[in-house]
Amino acid sequence: MTQQLVLDERDAPAWTEETDVIVVGLGCAGAATALEASAAGAETLVLERASGGGGTSALSGGVLYLGGGTAVQQGAGFEDSAEAMFQYLMAACGPAPDEAKAAAYSEESVAHFDWFVAQGLDFSPVFYPHYSGEPPTDDGLVFSGSEGAWPYVEIAKPAPRGHCPKIPGAAGGLLMQKLCAAVATSPARVVTDARCDALIRASDGTIQGLVARVDGATRSIRARGGVVLTTGGFIHNDTMLDLHAPELRRCNIRVGAEGDDGSGIQMGNAAGAATLNMGMGSISLPIHPPKSVSRGVLVNGQGQRFVNEDRYMGLLGEQVLYHQDGTAFLLFDDANFERPAMPRDLLAVGETWDEVGQELGLPPGALEATMRLYNDAAKHEQDPAFHKRPPYVVPLDQPPFGALDCRVESSPFAAFTLGGLHTNEWGEVLTPAGEPLPGLYGAGRATSGLAAPGYSSGLSLGDGSFFGRRAGRRAAEQRRS
Amino acid sequence: MTQQLVLDERDAPAWTEETDVIVVGLGCAGAATALEASAAGAETLVLERASGGGGTSALSGGVLYLGGGTAVQQGAGFEDSAEAMFQYLMAACGPAPDEAKAAAYSEESVAHFDWFVAQGLDFSPVFYPHYSGEPPTDDGLVFSGSEGAWPYVEIAKPAPRGHCPKIPGAAGGLLMQKLCAAVATSPARVVTDARCDALIRASDGTIQGLVARVDGATRSIRARGGVVLTTGGFIHNDTMLDLHAPELRRCNIRVGAEGDDGSGIQMGNAAGAATLNMGMGSISLPIHPPKSVSRGVLVNGQGQRFVNEDRYMGLLGEQVLYHQDGTAFLLFDDANFERPAMPRDLLAVGETWDEVGQELGLPPGALEATMRLYNDAAKHEQDPAFHKRPPYVVPLDQPPFGALDCRVESSPFAAFTLGGLHTNEWGEVLTPAGEPLPGLYGAGRATSGLAAPGYSSGLSLGDGSFFGRRAGRRAAEQRRS
Numbered sequence: 001m002t003q004q005l006v007l008d009e010r011d012a013p014a015w016t017e018e019t020d021v022i023v024v025g026l027g028c029a030g031a032a033t034a035l036e037a038s039a040a041g042a043e044t045l046v047l048e049r050a051s052g053g054g055g056t057s058a059l060s061g062g063v064l065y066l067g068g069g070t071a072v073q074q075g076a077g078f079e080d081s082a083e084a085m086f087q088y089l090m091a092a093c094g095p096a097p098d099e100a101k102a103a104a105y106s107e108e109s110v111a112h113f114d115w116f117v118a119q120g121l122d123f124s125p126v127f128y129p130h131y132s133g134e135p136p137t138d139d140g141l142v143f144s145g146s147e148g149a150w151p152y153v154e155i156a157k158p159a160p161r162g163h164c165p166k167i168p169g170a171a172g173g174l175l176m177q178k179l180c181a182a183v184a185t186s187p188a189r190v191v192t193d194a195r196c197d198a199l200i201r202a203s204d205g206t207i208q209g210l211v212a213r214v215d216g217a218t219r220s221i222r223a224r225g226g227v228v229l230t231t232g233g234f235i236h237n238d239t240m241l242d243l244h245a246p247e248l249r250r251c252n253i254r255v256g257a258e259g260d261d262g263s264g265i266q267m268g269n270a271a272g273a274a275t276l277n278m279g280m281g282s283i284s285l286p287i288h289p290p291k292s293v294s295r296g297v298l299v300n301g302q303g304q305r306f307v308n309e310d311r312y313m314g315l316l317g318e319q320v321l322y323h324q325d326g327t328a329f330l331l332f333d334d335a336n337f338e339r340p341a342m343p344r345d346l347l348a349v350g351e352t353w354d355e356v357g358q359e360l361g362l363p364p365g366a367l368e369a370t371m372r373l374y375n376d377a378a379k380h381e382q383d384p385a386f387h388k389r390p391p392y393v394v395p396l397d398q399p400p401f402g403a404l405d406c407r408v409e410s411s412p413f414a415a416f417t418l419g420g421l422h423t424n425e426w427g428e429v430l431t432p433a434g435e436p437l438p439g440l441y442g443a444g445r446a447t448s449g450l451a452a453p454g455y456s457s458g459l460s461l462g463d464g465s466f467f468g469r470r471a472g473r474r475a476a477e478q479r480r481s
Numbered sequence: 482m483t484q485q486l487v488l489d490e491r492d493a494p495a496w497t498e499e500t501d502v503i504v505v506g507l508g509c510a511g512a513a514t515a516l517e518a519s520a521a522g523a524e525t526l527v528l529e530r531a532s533g534g535g536g537t538s539a540l541s542g543g544v545l546y547l548g549g550g551t552a553v554q555q556g557a558g559f560e561d562s563a564e565a566m567f568q569y570l571m572a573a574c575g576p577a578p579d580e581a582k583a584a585a586y587s588e589e590s591v592a593h594f595d596w597f598v599a600q601g602l603d604f605s606p607v608f609y610p611h612y613s614g615e616p617p618t619d620d621g622l623v624f625s626g627s628e629g630a631w632p633y634v635e636i637a638k639p640a641p642r643g644h645c646p647k648i649p650g651a652a653g654g655l656l657m658q659k660l661c662a663a664v665a666t667s668p669a670r671v672v673t674d675a676r677c678d679a680l681i682r683a684s685d686g687t688i689q690g691l692v693a694r695v696d697g698a699t700r701s702i703r704a705r706g707g708v709v710l711t712t713g714g715f716i717h718n719d720t721m722l723d724l725h726a727p728e729l730r731r732c733n734i735r736v737g738a739e740g741d742d743g744s745g746i747q748m749g750n751a752a753g754a755a756t757l758n759m760g761m762g763s764i765s766l767p768i769h770p771p772k773s774v775s776r777g778v779l780v781n782g783q784g785q786r787f788v789n790e791d792r793y794m795g796l797l798g799e800q801v802l803y804h805q806d807g808t809a810f811l812l813f814d815d816a817n818f819e820r821p822a823m824p825r826d827l828l829a830v831g832e833t834w835d836e837v838g839q840e841l842g843l844p845p846g847a848l849e850a851t852m853r854l855y856n857d858a859a860k861h862e863q864d865p866a867f868h869k870r871p872p873y874v875v876p877l878d879q880p881p882f883g884a885l886d887c888r889v890e891s892s893p894f895a896a897f898t899l900g901g902l903h904t905n906e907w908g909e910v911l912t913p914a915g916e917p918l919p920g921l922y923g924a925g926r927a928t929s930g931l932a933a934p935g936y937s938s939g940l941s942l943g944d945g946s947f948f949g950r951r952a953g954r955r956a957a958e959q960r961r962s
């Protein structure tokens with residue numbers, strides 16, 4: 001092998017140092033892992049490839065998907081329960097959600113929120129009444145999923161669960177500033193500009209440590225408890241995208257820090273770990289905010305509706321990219337025209353829907369047929385096909401009519417990968433037979449998390465930190481002398 | 482690890498025997514591998530878990546997807562070229578087909594056909610004019626893909642490429658009888674009732690051999706050239722399906738011999754191989770033959786059309802299961818009603834399309850709108866939405882109207898898995914970094930092949946045998962003393 005991602009301990013350089021737990025990567029998952037491992041008394045070393053911590057988490061909107069009745073939910077006047085949160089996650093997170101992860105995450109969500117507060121984060125108990133992965137205010141609570149939209153609203157009692165640290169705009173920077181500060185004052189040691197090249201394995205398959213390059217020197221570091229990979233996804237690795245998630249290459253906004261090149265996934269996989277959901281991504285089609293844009297109608301390349309437009313942008317993006325071949329148009333009449341906050345080109349205008357359809361190159365008559373059916377029911381505030389909520393179900397029958405671009409190649413689509421190493425609910429990396437791979441742990445987008453597909457904003461920071469903490473604890477418990 | 486799928490050579494039982502090439506599994510891919518490895522002068526051992534060879538291949542329709550101008554194509558009066566075959570495969574086989582595999586397979590397809598003839602197989606140069614994965618006659622050539630349907634017909638010159646050995650009905654049994662007979666007369670040695678438990682690995686990662694159980698005894702067999710995994714897919718492993726391909730569990734016909742439990746995929750993965758397309762399957766929705774069923778109209782759970790009905794059943798099944806949530810209905814009017822060869826329940830009958838739609842529980846007015854649009858264009862033999870071919874584009878306007886069941890839970894859907902170990906065009910199993918994993922090879926449905934998705938019948942027997950032969954040759958070349 002030209003590039004050895006895993007070395008037998010007999011062939012590896014002699015140990016230059018040792019510790020209890022090695023955490024690879026200092027994003028939200030890595031920071032949470034390090035804090036918990038060192039709090040559990042384990043000597044903890046964090047290796048970060050960049051010259052400082054933060055990673056993709058620091059570039060994010062900083063929303064944490066949490067619920068079950070947090071102080072912020074209560075303060076803002078919302079009732080929630082672990083049960084409702086679990087039901088929503090099981091309904092929304094794809095055809096085969098990880099029940100054990102969803103249950104643990106829901107049951108301990110209030111405690112996980114409190115943990116963030118204990119790390120110095122402040123959340124304003126004020127509800128921001130728009131869909132958003134990134135509220136422009138310092139309000140602390142948003143709907144960052146499709147809880148209020150059909151069919152989820154009929155399955156689980158809806159509550160907003162997007163928790164945003166108190167700062168206007170993208171809060172990921174603040175989040176990581178606080179978490180990195182907490183790590184800095186913890187006993188955990190952080191080494192930056194440290195690139196992990198290979199895992200070191202014993203003959204029985206146990207991961208013993210790793211080889212890293214620090215300041216041009218090769219270090220061979222033994223981990224008595226385990227190695228925790230929190231290295232992020234692979235949105236910046238074109239070869240991996242082509243192989244595993246080719247649809248994501250069509251998206252024009254790639255969400256991720258430079259380090260999201262899949263290195264940790266490859267190392268874990270080379271060491272014998274299974275991967276999961278490698279084809280899945282979070283794909284956002286941001287037509288909201290404002291929420292009133294939901295009064296528009298989305299059609300595909302055949303001029304057909306395919307979704308209730310009041311779903312969250314994560315579910316809309318998945319629908320368009322995976323199921324409508326990346327093509328959609330957002331239709332309005334004159335009375336309801338509304339520009340989404342994130343600009344989209346006006347592709348066609350006409351006095352009739354046929355004119356608009358013709359300009360868009362849709363099959364003759366298709367748009368007219370679609371809008372006649374929609375408007376007939378909308379007059380009675382009904383949407384029998386997709387059950388959009390009444391405030392947004394209004395006839396679009398006042399010309400002129402227009403269509404905004406929602407095609408993946410020519411309008412904003414934001415993507416990052418959701419697939420990665422297969423882990424259990426304790427953050428243990430699993431073999432293809434479903435057994436823990438001794439000595440190897442993972443969290444964050446280096447692993448397959450709660451949503452794949454079925455993304456709600458805040459699930460990556462949320463499950464990364466939650467299962468990172470569990471991985472840190474478990475690795476600390478497993479340390480040998 | 483409770484179940485060790487890979488052992489370090491220091492921890493493995495002492496070698497009880499050695500050979501050049503070990504082939505695990507004796508289906509079509511395994512037989513082809515063994516024949517080629519032994520023809521190349523390598524001492525070859527085939528381990529088959531069942532009490533005889535054949536595997537899933539023997540249960541199949543026996544169709545081989547081959548082209549480029551074979552003797553059968555020429556004899557039946559069809560022109561084809563490697564270029565046209567390559568163009569079709571690149572267009573049909575999903576969003577990111579393996580170009581190197583598609584090129585090799587197309588360029589050497591005529592020679593591969595001749596190789597089958599040399600193994601004693603006889604093909605009648607007669608065209609069977611219906612779509613079928615399993616012609617009921619002994620005709621030798623069928624359209625087993627969507628070559629003549631839009632959009633492929635505009636991309637590549639169509640030719641039938643489904644080659645069927647000369648026997649009426651399911652020809653897989655005959656195919657494997659001939660191949661197993663060829664193996665029996667070759668120098669390769671076959672051991673049946675032999676279960677491979679683990680691969681044996683050297684400290685540098687090279688696969689050295691394997692541990693098998695034969696007649697209750699543990700054998701530790703060294704392979705000087707390599708181990709070739711041809712163990713089949715995982716359609717009979719519910720745990721793997723739940724994790725990797727949950728949609729396939731909804732299909733009520735699982736195509737595969739008992740051994741398709743993913744064991745080879747798991748061993749390769751545990752040894753550090755990458756997997757690919759694990760979520761993909763071949764999903765057949767057999768509404769043809771007869772081809773005239775294409776005059777019907779398929780609609781989804783919203784009463785909308787979504788595909789040209791003259792596509793091959795493989796592409797129809799994928800569309801319905803992956804993109805229409807497993808729900809479809811096949812509509813006819815009285816004048817064009819036709820029963821598919823594989824029976825489907827008549828779910829609704831009515832004097833108007835509205836009546837039919839109501840019985841099916843579709844949104845009010847949806848079916849009427851869909852059929853009005855369809856019929857208006859069909860009167861001019863046009864299908865502007867999905868470009869179905871003229872002979873099948875006829876107005877469905879003669880009551881009574883009816884709908885046949887094409888839902889995945891309640892009507893025939895046949896599935897097997899297409900994902901597996903990542904291999905290159907030489908049958909070498911690859912690491913996550915894209916490098917060959919020394920000593921490990923694979924072919925057939927233990928690997929990710931040509932189509933994933935975008936299945937045409939005959940691609941599994943075809944790519945399994947083709948890349949199996951290449952793997953056998955490569956492993957033979959690599960043998961050390």
